[in-house]
Amino acid sequence: MPAKSQAQQKAAGAALSAKRGETKKGELIGAAREMYESMSEKQLEEFAETKRKGLPEKKSVD
Numbered sequence: 001m002p003a004k005s006q007a008q009q010k011a012a013g014a015a016l017s018a019k020r021g022e023t024k025k026g027e028l029i030g031a032a033r034e035m036y037e038s039m040s041e042k043q044l045e046e047f048a049e050t051k052r053k054g055l056p057e058k059k060s061v062d
Contacts, residue, residue: 001043003050005059011035012047019044 003009008031015035017023028036035044 001046003047003055005057006052006055007031007058009047009050009052009055012039012044015039016041016044016048 003012011031012035014023014028014032018025018028018032018036019041025033025036035047039047
């Protein structure tokens with residue numbers, strides 16, 4: 001599943017980095033921390049690999 005916004009893509013990248021042990025879990029905040037705890041590494045990879053071009057900065061709440 002691709003990310004819906006640039007912010008979501010960035011948060012997934014940060015969570016993925018922590019999941020792989022490249023950064024500390026304690027450095028995560030907000031959505032990145034939630035993603036780290038609730039998603040698998042494969043799911044995070046799918047979100048993080050989404051291209052940013054054409055994505056809105058933030059997803060508007062409908």
